[in-house]
Amino acid sequence: xxxxxxxxxxxxxxxxxxxxxxxxxxxxxxxxxxxxxxxxxxxxxxxxxxxxxxxxxxxxxxxxxxxxxxxxxxxxxxxxxxxxxxxxxxxxxxxxxxxxxxxxxxxxxxxxxxxxxxxxxxxxxxxxxxxxxxxxxxxxxxxxxxxxxxxxxxxxxxxxxxxxxxxxxxxxxxxxxxxxxxxxxxxxxxxxxxxxxxxxxxxxxxxxxxxxxxxxxxxxxxxxxxxxxxxxxxxxxxxxxxxxxxxxxxxxxxxxxxxxxxxxxxxxxxxxxxxxxxxxxxxxxxxxxxxxxxxxxxxxxxxxxxxxxxxxxxxxxxxxxxxxxxxxxxxxxxxxxxxxxxxxxxxxxxxxxxxxxxxxxxxxxxxxxxxxxxxxxxxxxxxxxxxxxxxxxxxxxxxxxxxxxxxxxxxxxx
Amino acid sequence: xxxxxxxxxxxxxxxxxxxxxxxxxxxxxxxxxxxxxxxxxxxxxxxxxxxxxxxxxxxxxxxxxxxxxxxxxxxxxxxxxxxxxxxxxxxxxxxxxxxxxxxxxxxxxxxxxxxxxxxxxxxxxxxxxxxxxxxxxxxxxxxxxxxxxxxxxxxxxxxxxxxxxxxxxxxxxxxxxxxxxxxxxxxxxxxxxxxxxxxxxxxxxxxxxxxxxxxxxxxxxxxxxxxxxxxxxxxxxxxxxxxxxxxxxxxxxxxxxxxxxxxxxxxxxxxxxxxxxxxxxxxxxxxxxxxxxxxxxxxxxxxxxxxxxxxxxxxxxxxxxxxxxxxxxxxxxxxxxxxxxxxxxxxxxxxxxxxxxxxxxxxxxxxxxxxxxxxxxxxxxxxxxxxxxxxxxxxxxxxxxxxxxxxxxxxxxx
Numbered sequence: 001x002x003x004x005x006x007x008x009x010x011x012x013x014x015x016x017x018x019x020x021x022x023x024x025x026x027x028x029x030x031x032x033x034x035x036x037x038x039x040x041x042x043x044x045x046x047x048x049x050x051x052x053x054x055x056x057x058x059x060x061x062x063x064x065x066x067x068x069x070x071x072x073x074x075x076x077x078x079x080x081x082x083x084x085x086x087x088x089x090x091x092x093x094x095x096x097x098x099x100x101x102x103x104x105x106x107x108x109x110x111x112x113x114x115x116x117x118x119x120x121x122x123x124x125x126x127x128x129x130x131x132x133x134x135x136x137x138x139x140x141x142x143x144x145x146x147x148x149x150x151x152x153x154x155x156x157x158x159x160x161x162x163x164x165x166x167x168x169x170x171x172x173x174x175x176x177x178x179x180x181x182x183x184x185x186x187x188x189x190x191x192x193x194x195x196x197x198x199x200x201x202x203x204x205x206x207x208x209x210x211x212x213x214x215x216x217x218x219x220x221x222x223x224x225x226x227x228x229x230x231x232x233x234x235x236x237x238x239x240x241x242x243x244x245x246x247x248x249x250x251x252x253x254x255x256x257x258x259x260x261x262x263x264x265x266x267x268x269x270x271x272x273x274x275x276x277x278x279x280x281x282x283x284x285x286x287x288x289x290x291x292x293x294x295x296x297x298x299x300x301x302x303x304x305x306x307x308x309x310x311x312x313x314x315x316x317x318x319x320x321x322x323x324x325x326x327x328x329x330x331x332x333x334x335x336x337x338x339x340x341x342x343x344x345x346x347x348x349x350x351x352x353x354x355x356x357x358x359x360x361x362x363x364x365x366x367x368x369x370x371x372x373x374x375x376x377x378x379x380x381x382x383x384x385x386x387x388x389x390x391x392x393x394x395x396x397x398x399x400x401x402x403x404x405x406x407x408x409x410x411x412x413x414x
Numbered sequence: 415x416x417x418x419x420x421x422x423x424x425x426x427x428x429x430x431x432x433x434x435x436x437x438x439x440x441x442x443x444x445x446x447x448x449x450x451x452x453x454x455x456x457x458x459x460x461x462x463x464x465x466x467x468x469x470x471x472x473x474x475x476x477x478x479x480x481x482x483x484x485x486x487x488x489x490x491x492x493x494x495x496x497x498x499x500x501x502x503x504x505x506x507x508x509x510x511x512x513x514x515x516x517x518x519x520x521x522x523x524x525x526x527x528x529x530x531x532x533x534x535x536x537x538x539x540x541x542x543x544x545x546x547x548x549x550x551x552x553x554x555x556x557x558x559x560x561x562x563x564x565x566x567x568x569x570x571x572x573x574x575x576x577x578x579x580x581x582x583x584x585x586x587x588x589x590x591x592x593x594x595x596x597x598x599x600x601x602x603x604x605x606x607x608x609x610x611x612x613x614x615x616x617x618x619x620x621x622x623x624x625x626x627x628x629x630x631x632x633x634x635x636x637x638x639x640x641x642x643x644x645x646x647x648x649x650x651x652x653x654x655x656x657x658x659x660x661x662x663x664x665x666x667x668x669x670x671x672x673x674x675x676x677x678x679x680x681x682x683x684x685x686x687x688x689x690x691x692x693x694x695x696x697x698x699x700x701x702x703x704x705x706x707x708x709x710x711x712x713x714x715x716x717x718x719x720x721x722x723x724x725x726x727x728x729x730x731x732x733x734x735x736x737x738x739x740x741x742x743x744x745x746x747x748x749x750x751x752x753x754x755x756x757x758x759x760x761x762x763x764x765x766x767x768x769x770x771x772x773x774x775x776x777x778x779x780x781x782x783x784x785x786x787x788x789x790x791x792x793x794x795x796x797x798x799x800x801x802x803x804x805x806x807x808x809x810x811x812x813x814x815x816x817x818x819x820x821x822x823x824x825x826x827x828x
Contacts, residue, residue, distance in 0.1 A: 015745075018616050019768050100790060104779055113801050114771065114821050184800035194623070195780075196801050211606070215626050246423030296735040309615070311613070331429075353819050357528065365518060365822030376514060387610050387815035388631040389803035401801035406765050406787075408779030410652030412659035 005143075006175045010140035013172035015307035018138050020169055023087035025136055028167035029085040032135075033078035035163040036128065036156070040074050044154035045126065050185050054148055064070035065070045066123050069152055077128040077156075084132045089376045090397040091138045104406040111136030113196040117188045119210060121145045121202035124152040131160050131174045131380050137399040142195065142379045144177040144184055152180070170305035189214035196401075201382050204309075219390055219398075221382035224254035224337035226367040227311045229326040229352065231343030236273065238364055239342040243274055245366040246340065248281045254383060255338055255370040259306065260317045261326045267294075267319050275317075283313045285337050290319040306333045323348055327355040336385050338362060338370040359385055359392035417556075417601035421608035424529045424554035424657075426708055427586035432526050432552050434583055436503035438526040442581035443499040443546055448506045449494035449577040450542065450570070454488050460569035461538065469563055480537050491542040498546045501792045504811040505552045511523040519821040524814045526552030527610040531602045532704040533558045533624060536618035545574050545588045550719035551813035556609060558591040558598055567593070603628035606702040610815075615796050618723075620758060622776050633804055634810075635796035638668035639723045640781040643740040643755030643766065646679035652778055653756040657688055660754065662695045666725050668797060669752055669784040673720065674731045675740045681708075681733050682698065689731075695726045704733040720747045750799050752776060773799055773806035 001009070017025075027136040054064050067338040090110050097107040105316040109351055117138040118130045134141035145153045153176055161171040161350070177184045188195060192215040199208040199219050211218055228246050230239045246257035260272055271294040277283055280299050286305040287298035298317070306329075307318045320326045330339055339354040340362035349363045360370040370393060372380025377395030415423070431439075450457070460481040468478050475539040505526050511521040518788040530543045530553040541559055548555035559567045567590055576587040591598040594699075602609060606629040613633050626631055642660050644653045660671035676684055690700055693711050700719040701712035712731070719730045734740045744753055754776035755766040763777045774784040784807060786794025791809030797803040804812040 003678060015769070015771075018771075098790065100788070104783060106789060108806075111771075212629050217631075217800060218801070235824065241824055243827050249827050347823075355429070357432075357525075358817065360818040363819070363821040365820055365825040366827050367519060368827040369820055369822075369825065370818070373521060374514070374518075376512065386631060388633070391815050392522075392818045401524070401805050403772065404774040404784070404806045406774060406779055406783055407763075407777040408783075410649065410655055411779040411783065412655050413663050413780050413782040 003184050004194065004224070006177060007115060007142060007188075010142055010175055011194050014112065014114045014140040016065055016170050017135070017140060017173045018091075018114070020138065024169060025138070028135060028164050028169050029081045030131065030133055030362040031167045032128070032160050032219065033081040035159050036081070036119045037077045039050070039159045042073050042154065043069060044069055044071065044076055047152040048152040049147055050080065059148070067149060067152070069124060073125060075220055077125050081128055084136045084214045084379055087136065087396060088152070089136065090400050093397070094165045095402055102411060103408070104411055106150060107405045109405055110397065110404050111403045113399065113401050114359070115140045115142060115195045116399065117142045117191070117198040117199065117216065118189065119200045119202070119208065121146045124148070124149040124156060126201070127139055127153045127156045127176075128160065130381075131157070133381055133396065133399065136379070137163070137396045140173040140175075141401060142175050142177055142188065142278045144188060145179055151177045165232035167363040169245045169327060185214075187390035189216060192216050198239065199382060212234070215361065218312060218354045219382075219384055219394070220386040222254050222310050222337055223335045223398055224256070224267065224336045224383075224385070225259065225307060226255060226338040227259045227261055227322075227330050227334060228257045228340045228342065229261040229323070229330070230263060230266065230270055231323060231341055231345060231348050231352075232263040233345035233348055234263075234266060234270070234342040235344055236266065236270050239270060240273055240277060242342055242364070242366050244277055244281060246368055247278065247315050248313065249366070250412040251313050251369050254309070255368050256311070257340070257367045258308065258310050258314055258315060259333070261320050261329055263323070263326070264321045266321050271319075278315060281313070283315050285315055286316050287317045288319060290315045300371075307406065311402040323351060334358060337383065339366050342366065359383065417591055417598050417627045418608065418644060421529060421556060421602075421605045423586040424556055424589055425429040425608050428526065431549070431554060432528070434552065438553070438581070438583060439503065439550055440499040442549060442578050442583050443495045445581045446546065446574050446577040447495040450488055450492045450495070450657070454485050455575045456729070457488055457566065457569045457573065458483055458485065460472055461563040464563055464609050470763075471688060472551055475560070475686035479689060481563060481566070483538060485759045486721070487539060493537050493544045493756040494543055496792055498550045501550065501764045503550065504814050507811070509816055512693060513773055516715045516825060517822070518825055519570060521544060521819045522816050523819055524811065525817045527813065527815050528815065529554045529556060529609045531556045531558065531605070531609045531630065533599060533602065533612065533614045533616070533620065535560045535620065538563040538570060540615070541567045541570045541590075541772065542574065545571070547795055547813065548658060548795070549587060551579070551810045552815060554587040554589075556591055556602065558602060559593055559692050560803065561687060562591040564593045582584075600627075603630060606630050613796060614621050633796075633798055633801040633808070636668050636751055636799035637723050638670070638797075638799070639673065639674055639749045640669060640671045640752045641673045641723060641748060642671045642754045642756065642781065643675040643682055643734075643737070643744070644677060644680065645737060645759065645762050646677040646758035647685070647762055648756040649758055650675075650680065650684050653684060654691060656754065656756055656778070656780050658695060659809055660782060661692065661697055661729050662727065663780070663782050665727050668723070669781050670723065670725070671754070671781045673726050673747070674729055675743055676731070677737070678733050678735045682785050685733075695727070697729050700730045705731045723749070737765060741766070742775040744770055748772060752781045754779065775795065780795070820827050
């Protein structure tokens with residue numbers, strides 16, 4: 001089937017899914033989980049094909065580790081689906097409501113988007129995750145995973161579709177798209193009218209391509225060049241802990257900090273401490289000339305460094321004269337993901353929070369907290385760095401639209 | 415200045431506007447209103463240039479009437495700005511908030527988009543309206559009006575910018591783009607990173623162009639091929655009033671009905687009545703063969719008719735055997751704007767409301783009620799027919815994004 005044929009089938013299936021009750025959807029999710037576990041051997045076998053191909057192609061062991069499915073990893077996928085079943089259903093929530101002066105009853109109610117396209121790379125566990133999140137939010141899912149995981153994804157989707165059908169919902173609400181060529185991505189990006197929203201999850205170049213070429217509305221997930229600003233009024237002990245945690249807790253993810261800005265007033269007391277601890281943690285500091293004065297280990301920062309999402313044990317560090325200079329720096333180089341201030345001053349934190357344009361602003365907390373799980377959303381589809389529709393960690397409600405329902409008794413407009 | 419230079423200036427101005435209090439913004443709106451009235455003569459004079467050019471170009475008198483500004487129309491523009499000042503400020507609203515298990519305080523707060531681009535046609539009063547709505551919601555406005563109203567728009571924007579500056583806010587929050595060529599639209603559509611959202615208001619071809627070519631996120635406003643479905647369990651008196659009101663109250667607007675679907679069970683009793691009344695109101699009925707059996711005045715409906723937004727005294731009319739057939743028809747030809755059911759059956763209205771995928775569903779009420787004013791929003795930017803971000807009539811909150819503010823006391827992730 002072509003992508004458009006798959007999208008058409010998904011659209012038709014989405015009508016029934018939209019009308020499904022929470023009980024029906026949860027039953028499907030639990031059956032999906034059980035079947036994944038039952039069919040572990042088949043999935044591991046299919047995964048073996050992908051792993052063998054990856055080895056033949058000389059893929060690094062780190063990448064192969066991301067690709068490998070073990071019985072434990074499949075059990076974790078199943079647990080993720082069971083957790084989704086336990087979450088409240090966003091569909092049908094009344095977002096607002098009122099009775100108008102003329103007696104018309106107005107309700108704005110959450111409804112599914114309809115058909116959601118997901119384009120993602122890497123790990124095959126995203127397949128079960130994305131399928132489950134879409135099903136729980138009442139959306140049909142068109143899944144375009146990585147070519148390197150196609151055999152694994154096909155096995156997973158086959159199990160999930162059968163489970164959905166056995167639970168009495170249409171199998172076509174979950175569909176895997178061909179991942180052997182770029183054409184399926186192109187067709188998906190042009191399926192406006194059949195596909196309601198596209199969510200690309202992956203590297204910066206994938207996201208850029210989708211944002212620039214898609215006529216289907218896109219939710220951009222994100223690049224995070226996150227900053228920690230240590231204010232003149234910072235508690236230096238808190239600042240040290242927050243900088244270290246933001247940088248080294250898990251440096252390969254979008255909510256890790258890439259840049260440190262230190263107010264000049266406390267540079268003498270703070271920079272020697274933090275440079276020592278960063279060095280001890282294996283972090284290479286790319287510093288401006290003022291920072292370089294505090295340690296021989298500092299590498300001179302290039303203009304490019306300030307705008308780079310390292311995703312590694314590297315950090316750009318600058319001294320700024322004022323909070324306003326920190327804001328200017330962040331406006332110039334930030335990606336609107338997460339920015340943090342460390343300060344005991346109410347006035348300073350208030351100004352920073354107002355002046356920074358980002359999905360999340362942390363006050364005396366690590367940038368690593370920008371996360372659907374940490375925010376208590378239960379499930380996370382990704383972290384949106386755009387301003388339209390959803391911004392920051394996206395939970396189930398972010399995968400919905402709304403509908404106005406207006407009830408009268410023969411009302412006409414005068 | 416080029417569009418990109420204007421957008422850059424707007425972006426810088428938007429930082430100050432985002433930090434402005436409601437009192438500061440309202441003061442600017444009231445001053446904008448006063449100045450429009452004071453400068454009526456200048457604006458009428460500038461408008462005279464546009465009107466003269468339009469006459470030279472052989473523009474129809476109906477179009478010229480839309481273009482003409484009189485002291486009364488300018489006073490109405492000023493009143494619109496004063497009404498905006500009276501509306502609550504969406505900025506700073508806490509959308510949700512909680513304290514996490516670890517003591518982190520989470521707030522999701524409304525913030526402006528930043529820079530909003532508006533592309534619109536026709537009436538110059540939209541210029542003041544759009545500028546005011548953007549200012550109240552804390553957004554800088556890049557206004558790209560019609561070339562035929564350029565002199566009028568330039569005069570209005572000049573007055574508004576001066577008022578904004580005199581009220582202590584940056585004049586660059588309101589900017590008129592060159593309307594003498596299509597280039598400014600193209601540049602605006604490619605200003606991703608400088609412009610946060612584009613709102614096209616105008617004909618279907620303008621909207622289609624923007625949706626397909628813009629890399630800036632778009633809020634699509636709408637085409638309305640709205641249906642009224644008269645169910646087997648309808649009160650025929652209510653149905654008659656609703657069909658007539660939906661069609662003829664103001665046939666040139668997007669929330670007027672273009673199509674009538676009548677359940678076969680009541681066709682014999684209802685169609686003769688409604689066809690008579692529609693004829694008496696001057697409506698040309700494009701009917702299917704079953705409808706044609708009830709009146710010689712019925713024009714045979716073409717396949718194209720079912721999908722047409724007539725915006726005139728024309729209506730397509732079909733007999734459907736069941737409510738499900740009505741839903742199928744609406745799924746095939748509807749544009750997701752407004753769909754209405756007339757029925758006294760709870761089961762039927764429940765099924766229709768759930769089965770129809772549209773921004774608004776009317777139960778025993780005219781389609782004409784889909785309107786920001788009728789919904790009590792005070793101001794309306796347009797009616798969104800997309801599912802992302804905003805759906806249905808858009809008020810001030812729909813011109814905002816959100817930001818998570820997370821406050822801790824040295825919190826790090828374990």
